[in-house]
Amino acid sequence: MSSPFERIKIPLDVEETIRKILEGIPRISASDPKEKCLKRIRFVEEQISRYEVFLKSFPRINGLHPFYREIVEILTGNVDEFKICLASIKRAISLTRKLSKDYSKLILKEEKDFNKYLREYVGRVASILRRRKKCISFAIEISKQLRKLHAIDPNLPTIIIAGPPNAGKSTLVRKISTGKPKVAVYPFTTKDVHVGHIINEFQRIQVIDTPGILDRPMKERNKIELKAISAIKNLEGIIVFLFDTSSLSMLKPKEQINLYNEVKGLGKIVVPVINKIDHVDEELYNLIKRELEKELHFEISAEKGYGVNELLNYLLDKLLKQKIN
Template sequence: MIGLPNPFRRAVVPLSVEDLIDISFRRAFRKPRSVKKRGDKLLIYRDREISRIQVITDTITSRLDKVVKSFPSIERLDPFYRELLDIIAGVDEVKHSLGAVQWASKLISRISRGYVTRIKRTEDPDRMASLRREALGRITSILKRIKPEVDFLREKVPRLRDLPDIDMTIPTVIIAGMPNTGKSTLLSKLTTKTPEVAPYPFTTKGLIIGHREMKDVGRVQFIDTPGLLDRPLSKRNRIELQAVAALKHLRGIIIYLFDPTETCGYTLGEQISLFEDLRDNLAPNILVVVNKVDLERNYEGNFRRIREYLKKRGIASVEISAEEGTGLDFLLDTLLSAVSGGEDL
């Protein structure tokens, strides 16, 4: 497994086929390198044509090899990032594209060596130039054959590089719930530094990630998932469900935030429905947090209703006011106990 953050961070975005051809040819045909003023003209012609082939070959193969070598081993990826790779690009498609780039590099090197050998064996300057043109034509043809694969990588690699840096070796707390229930406020209160925002498939706002040092367990990462865990899974398409399912690979727990005041814009019934959906289909061990207890006096009926619902089903909960800070110490103690026990989502 790769324990480092985003394993695609150092993946190289390939040049377009057109740019690669242009750069390599310009290098090969720029002002000739200094040669002996006196010497065998035949040797000068031969060195010039061989040099052009080698410069083009070295420029192209070095760029292609860097693309392949910079990409992490797919087999060694953590399941979380492997799932995201499959969502964004497709594992099989990436393997095929990287394989095509590697194939082109090896074939270009082999063809280049063959033509260099043939040029060394001829004594005719015109034949040398002809062989060089033939070699460069074949090299160009090979590059054009992998244009679809190169264009595919040019589109997908930047998206993979932008994936969030999630440390797979430390506990994770994911905050879920309907929009405007207080998730971002809670995240800011539980973490010690300003949370960072990172792109994530099928979310318009990305993941919001913060951290906190906790006694006995060390660093814990907290993640808010706007646009991801805030509506029923039954309303998602297959790829969106895969983006949600990827979260199951994170080591930690889910907090589900209820807002009995319904000032979030969603009824208590809708919030309960989403909670049951996530519990049944994603994570049975969800820590329920009832927010906005500072406003209970104005919404006593709804607070009574959610307590009765949870009690009837034997579901423990923590009551807080994220805005006022009420109950956060008890919530942190509960989280510490949960992550210390190594519970999985």
């Protein structure tokens, strides 16, 4: 399965398009001066048509899966304003197309000064594009970010790895799946949602690595954290919540528990997992362990592999039972 944004045809920005038009026009020739001007207008139309191809290749936002739709909202800051922006580009295409027809008619009627109309035409096309320069640049930048998103299949059994920054989420994804997210010792290494897969004789499972989230109000969270929240909230599956009990933990025990309870509050199946048991801070470990003592939980070292098979077998068994049911 591919991402709905994978096929977006990203055009040149406004100034690059205008430069291509100005550089390309002198290269177009014809024996008849009038025909030469008409061919040059058609050349300009071809460059503008790339924006139309872009709009047609952009998926219908309202038809997207809730996860992808919310990602568009997160990246744009306001999806309604983004839709207005796309509509403005469509309007620019319509205006330039009308200009092409009008000036082609003028040139056909003119007997001598064809280039005067051509210069006017190119100037007006450039003006239409430049009035929408900010909007077009914004649409291009958002599209580039969307094209980088990994393809997620909402219909596949799914394991979502969540938790605070630097808790070992990416390390666990690399350990149990085909996913190869970047791993580093500093927090917020993962800035996007990454996908790996587990394939066995019974089923194909996708494993999703999410960016780290902090214990703070939703309105204070950055775009990286909001991507993680969107995956947890909108994708069906089992959530593995990793606790970091090492001395390098970014969050205090209370903050990690608050975060865990927030994720549980979304009404999903959440499996608590204490990670980094090979590097525990005893005080931190005991505080979190005490909070989880009445819940089924696992203790692992994603880096060394301790306890990972037991956790994975539990998750696969639970997913298989869900599939059968």
